[in-house]
Amino acid sequence: MEENLDVILKKLSLTESENEDIKIQEESFKNSQGKTKFCLLAKLLTQRPFNKGTLKSTMTNLWKPMTTRGVKARDIGDNLFLFEFHDQYDKETVLIASPWCFDRQLLVLKDFNGDSQLANISLDEALFWVQIYDLPIMAMTREVGKAIGETMGTVEEVEAEADGTAWGRFLRVRVRLDVRKPLTRVKRVKLGSDPSILVYFRYERLPNFCFYCGKLDHGERECKMRLRNKGKMAAESSENQYGVWLRAPVGRDKAQRLQWGRNEVLAAAEGVAAVRENDDAVKCGTDQVIPDLVGLRIGDEAKLEEQNQGSSSDVNIVDSDMAKSIDGQEESVTATSSSNGGSAVDMSKPQVQQSNNGVERDLGTQFMTQTHNFSMQKRWKRRATEPSIWS
Known part of the structure; x- marks a missing residue:
C-alpha cells in the first residue's frame, strides 16, 4: 500500500498553496539532529510475515550486554526499524x-x-566476512584479497599481518555485499602470466538463503525463478547450484579464533578512543584501559609475592603469641577475674591480646591466618614442582 501511495504522490499536480515552502529554523530540530547520529536503520530481509514486537525485543535484549546504556527500538515503517x-x-x-x-x-x-526521507533510503547492503579458498600461498596477501573482494562488493578490511601477508587455509576479507544479487560462489583468478585458477568462497554467519537462485531475501519455496521454471534445474545439472557448503565452518581452530576475536576487540577499542577522546566522565580509551589492566595484574602478583615472603615471619609471630597465650590463659583469666572483683569472665566474647607490633589480634583470627599462610605456601610449592598441571 505504501509503495502504491508513493507512486500516486509523485503523479499529483500541486496547487499554488501546496507548492509554497514552510520555512523552519534549525533550532527547531537541533536537539533531534544530535541524537540521530547514534541511530541505525534496520530491515529484515524476508518475504514472510513476522512479529515486529518480537524482533524489537529480541534485538534490544541481544545488544543490551554489548552497550553501555541499552538500546531503544522503534517501528517507523513497513519492515523498517530505528535503533537508538x-x-x-x-x-x-x-x-x-x-x-x-x-x-x-x-x-x-x-x-x-x-x-534524508525514509522513502529515499535503500537498505540493500550488508557486511560479511568472506573466506577465499584455493589460493596459492604466495597470493595470500592484502592486495590480492582486496582485488578479489572488490569484484564482489565494497572491501572494508582484509585480515593480514603487518607486512601484508595472510598465509593460512584461506584468505579472509570483510566485504559489503549487495543483498539483491545472488551470492558469489567462485571466481577465476589469473596471477601474472600463469594460467587462471578457480577459487571458491564461503561466508561466515550466513543466514537462510535460496538454494535455487542464491539470493538472501527468500527461501527456496518462495523463489519466483523456481516457480517460473516449475522447479526444473539447469540443463547441465540435476542439482541445486547453491547449498550449505557456502556457509563457512563454525568450528575454527582455537588459535585462529582467538586472533580473530582479538582483532575485533581492538577495532572496538580504537572506536572507543576516537569517540570518547575528550570525554572526561568516561575513560575508556585503549591508552588507559590496557595499562590499567596490566597494572592491576602486576599489583596482584606483587601483593601475593609480598604475602608469601612475609608468611614465615607472620607464622613465627603467631606461634609465639599463641604459645604465650595458651600457656598463660588460665593466669590471664584468673587475673581478669580478680580485677573484676571475682566476677566470672564472659568467654563468649573474643579474647584479645597485644601482639609484638602493638596490634590487637583475636586468637581465632591468628589461628586462621596461620592456617591460610601454610595453605598458600603449599599451593605455590605445588605450582612450582608440577607446572604441567597449570599449563
Whole structure:
C-alpha cells in the first residue's frame, strides 16, 4: 500500500498553496539532529510475515550486554526499524559484529543521520566476512584479497599481518555485499602470466538463503525463478547450484579464533578512543584501559609475592603469641577475674591480646591466618614442582 501511495504522490499536480515552502529554523530540530547520529536503520530481509514486537525485543535484549546504556527500538515503517544507541561507541560495537539475524533471516543495518526521507533510503547492503579458498600461498596477501573482494562488493578490511601477508587455509576479507544479487560462489583468478585458477568462497554467519537462485531475501519455496521454471534445474545439472557448503565452518581452530576475536576487540577499542577522546566522565580509551589492566595484574602478583615472603615471619609471630597465650590463659583469666572483683569472665566474647607490633589480634583470627599462610605456601610449592598441571 505504501509503495502504491508513493507512486500516486509523485503523479499529483500541486496547487499554488501546496507548492509554497514552510520555512523552519534549525533550532527547531537541533536537539533531534544530535541524537540521530547514534541511530541505525534496520530491515529484515524476508518475504514472510513476522512479529515486529518480537524482533524489537529480541534485538534490544541481544545488544543490551554489548552497550553501555541499552538500546531503544522503534517501528517507523513497513519492515523498517530505528535503533537508538547512547553514543557512537555503542553503535559501532553492534556494526562491528555484523551480520545479525532474526528468525534465521538477515537483518540489514545501515548507518543513519536523519537528514534524508525514509522513502529515499535503500537498505540493500550488508557486511560479511568472506573466506577465499584455493589460493596459492604466495597470493595470500592484502592486495590480492582486496582485488578479489572488490569484484564482489565494497572491501572494508582484509585480515593480514603487518607486512601484508595472510598465509593460512584461506584468505579472509570483510566485504559489503549487495543483498539483491545472488551470492558469489567462485571466481577465476589469473596471477601474472600463469594460467587462471578457480577459487571458491564461503561466508561466515550466513543466514537462510535460496538454494535455487542464491539470493538472501527468500527461501527456496518462495523463489519466483523456481516457480517460473516449475522447479526444473539447469540443463547441465540435476542439482541445486547453491547449498550449505557456502556457509563457512563454525568450528575454527582455537588459535585462529582467538586472533580473530582479538582483532575485533581492538577495532572496538580504537572506536572507543576516537569517540570518547575528550570525554572526561568516561575513560575508556585503549591508552588507559590496557595499562590499567596490566597494572592491576602486576599489583596482584606483587601483593601475593609480598604475602608469601612475609608468611614465615607472620607464622613465627603467631606461634609465639599463641604459645604465650595458651600457656598463660588460665593466669590471664584468673587475673581478669580478680580485677573484676571475682566476677566470672564472659568467654563468649573474643579474647584479645597485644601482639609484638602493638596490634590487637583475636586468637581465632591468628589461628586462621596461620592456617591460610601454610595453605598458600603449599599451593605455590605445588605450582612450582608440577607446572604441567597449570599449563
